[in-house]
Amino acid sequence: MTGRLSRTARIAVGVAAAGLVVAGVLVVREVSSPAYGVEAAPRGDAPECGRIAKGYPADLAGRERARGGAPGVAVWGDRAVILRCGVRPPLPTVDACVNVDGVDWVVEEAKLDTDRRVLVSYGRDPAVEVSVSDRVAEIDGVLVELSKAVKPIRQERKCLSLSDVPRGGGYAH
Numbered sequence: 001m002t003g004r005l006s007r008t009a010r011i012a013v014g015v016a017a018a019g020l021v022v023a024g025v026l027v028v029r030e031v032s033s034p035a036y037g038v039e040a041a042p043r044g045d046a047p048e049c050g051r052i053a054k055g056y057p058a059d060l061a062g063r064e065r066a067r068g069g070a071p072g073v074a075v076w077g078d079r080a081v082i083l084r085c086g087v088r089p090p091l092p093t094v095d096a097c098v099n100v101d102g103v104d105w106v107v108e109e110a111k112l113d114t115d116r117r118v119l120v121s122y123g124r125d126p127a128v129e130v131s132v133s134d135r136v137a138e139i140d141g142v143l144v145e146l147s148k149a150v151k152p153i154r155q156e157r158k159c160l161s162l163s164d165v166p167r168g169g170g171y172a173h
Contacts, residue, residue: 038070039073040073041129043087061136063078071086087128101144103121103155104155106122115134117139118131125153130143
């Protein structure tokens, strides 16, 4: 019987090969997932990020949220919208700031490129970064939906407008 496998050995080899194929399919599916490759923010595992993740919408701007991913990361569509909770809160800045349903968002001018807009929640720790592809026409709707999710993180500071700045050049001592 040299060179021939027994029936039991052939079955064992077949089962092992099938297991490898299934494992390979799972790995390929995870690698090709839209959430794959988006790096977690430094504090993506913060308890606040875990709590607000429960409020992330299943669909955003007509795109389905991808499953899985790094802690504090949510991705909708083919990376059309990427959210990373746990980024460092922005320092006071002269970059544009908009308030959407009680959540201040700073437009990160330094991160603007030709195909994405990046906004970071202001006055909340940890902060939430949202990167929106130019393919998404309804950025206002995206911010309304995500502001609902981000709002439970306690606000410690707010953006100031020109009307908040004292006139006359006097400073409080």
